[in-house]
Amino acid sequence: MKVLPFKRLNIVQEIIDCLQDEKDEVVEALVIGKKKSGVRFSYMTFTENLPELIGYLEALKTDLTLDMISLAETSEE
Numbered sequence: 001m002k003v004l005p006f007k008r009l010n011i012v013q014e015i016i017d018c019l020q021d022e023k024d025e026v027v028e029a030l031v032i033g034k035k036k037s038g039v040r041f042s043y044m045t046f047t048e049n050l051p052e053l054i055g056y057l058e059a060l061k062t063d064l065t066l067d068m069i070s071l072a073e074t075s076e077e
Contacts, residue, residue: 011033015031027045028044028045028046028047028053029043029044029045030042030043030044030045030053031043031044
């Protein structure tokens with residue numbers, strides 16, 4: 001699974017480009033987002049392996065949490 005870097009501009013085009021890669025067909029996708037208005041949205045294709053998806057999301061959450069802790073420690077110095 002590819003994690004796209006967050007960019008405020010052209011994020012929709014990046015997602016479209018990633019999904020259209022004909023060399024490596026996308027079989028599952030999960031998109032979670034928040035609009036400027038504050039509305040949150042999500043989209044997930046049918047997936048047969050929910051435990052794997054949950055594990056991936058947990059690993060991503062842990063990685064982001066560690067990044068936040070690192071940034072907080074850096075800003076305190």
